[in-house]
Amino acid sequence: MQCLQARVLDYNPAMPTLRAYEPHDFAPLHKLDQACFPAGISYSKTTLRYFLTLPSADCTVAEDGGRIVGFILTEENPPLAHIVTLDVDSKHRRHGVGTLLLETQEANLAGRGVRSILLETAIDNEAAVAFWKGRGYRIEATLKGYYLGRIDAYEMRKILPGARQSGMKLGEST
Numbered sequence: 001m002q003c004l005q006a007r008v009l010d011y012n013p014a015m016p017t018l019r020a021y022e023p024h025d026f027a028p029l030h031k032l033d034q035a036c037f038p039a040g041i042s043y044s045k046t047t048l049r050y051f052l053t054l055p056s057a058d059c060t061v062a063e064d065g066g067r068i069v070g071f072i073l074t075e076e077n078p079p080l081a082h083i084v085t086l087d088v089d090s091k092h093r094r095h096g097v098g099t100l101l102l103e104t105q106e107a108n109l110a111g112r113g114v115r116s117i118l119l120e121t122a123i124d125n126e127a128a129v130a131f132w133k134g135r136g137y138r139i140e141a142t143l144k145g146y147y148l149g150r151i152d153a154y155e156m157r158k159i160l161p162g163a164r165q166s167g168m169k170l171g172e173s174t
C-alpha cells in the first residue's frame with residue numbers, strides 16, 4: 001500500500017483526520033461499504049480485499065474520534081487512475097468529508113504522475129452524480145447494465161489541472 005504524501009491540511013475541528021489505510025481497518029471499511037451501496041453493488045469481502053491489496057491501490061480513510069467515517073480507494077497506472085469507491089457514513093454526509101477525501105487523493109495521485117481519473121457511478125445515484133459533477137468530473141459514456149446487468153452507469157472522467165498544459169488531450173487515457 002502506498003503511503004500518503006505529506007500534506008498540510010488547515011485545522012478544522014469539524015473535519016475528521018485523514019490517514020492511510022491499515023489492515024486492521026478492513027472490517028469497518030467493509031461494513032461501511034455495505035451500508036453505502038445496495039446489495040449486489042456493494043463489495044463482497046473478497047472483492048474489497050482484492051482491490052485493497054493491489055500493488056497499484058491507494059486507500060485513505062477519514063477518522064472521527066477513532067471511528068472510520070469515510071474512505072476513498074483508488075488504483076493507478078500513471079497517467080491514469082481509477083476511483084474504485086468513495087464511501088461516507090450517512091451521518092457524516094454534506095459536511096465536506098467526501099470532498100476532503102477526494103481532493104487529498106487527487107493531490108496525492110497528481111504527485112505520482114496521474115493526469116486523468118476515471119470512475120463509474122450508477123445513473124440513479126443522484127447524490128453521487130451531483131457530487132462528481134461539482135468536483136469537475138464529466139460524463140464520458142453511459143454503460144448499459146453495468147451494475148447487476150440492469151442498472152446503467154455513467155463513466156466519468158476528470159483531467160487534473162495542469163494536464164492540459166503538459167499535452168494531454170481530453171479523452172486520452174494512457
Ligand SMILES: CC(C)(COP(=O)(O)OP(=O)(O)OC[C@H]1O[C@@H](n2cnc3c(N)ncnc32)[C@H](O)[C@@H]1OP(=O)(O)O)[C@@H](O)C(=O)NCCC(=O)NCCS
Nearest residue numbers: 036085086087088093094095096097098099127128130131
Ligand atoms: C457521494 C458521497 C461520497 C458524498 O459525500 P459527502 O461527504 O456527503 O460530500 P460533501 O459533503 O463533500 O458534498 C459536496 C457536494 O456534493 C454535492 N452533494 C453531496 N451529496 C448530495 C446529495 N445528496 N444531493 C445533491 N448534491 C449532493 C453537493 O453539491 C455538496 O455540496 P453542499 O453540501 O455544499 O451542497 C456520499 O453521499 C456517499 O458516500 N454516498 C454513498 C456512496 C456513494 O454513492 N459513493 C459515490 C459513488 S462511487
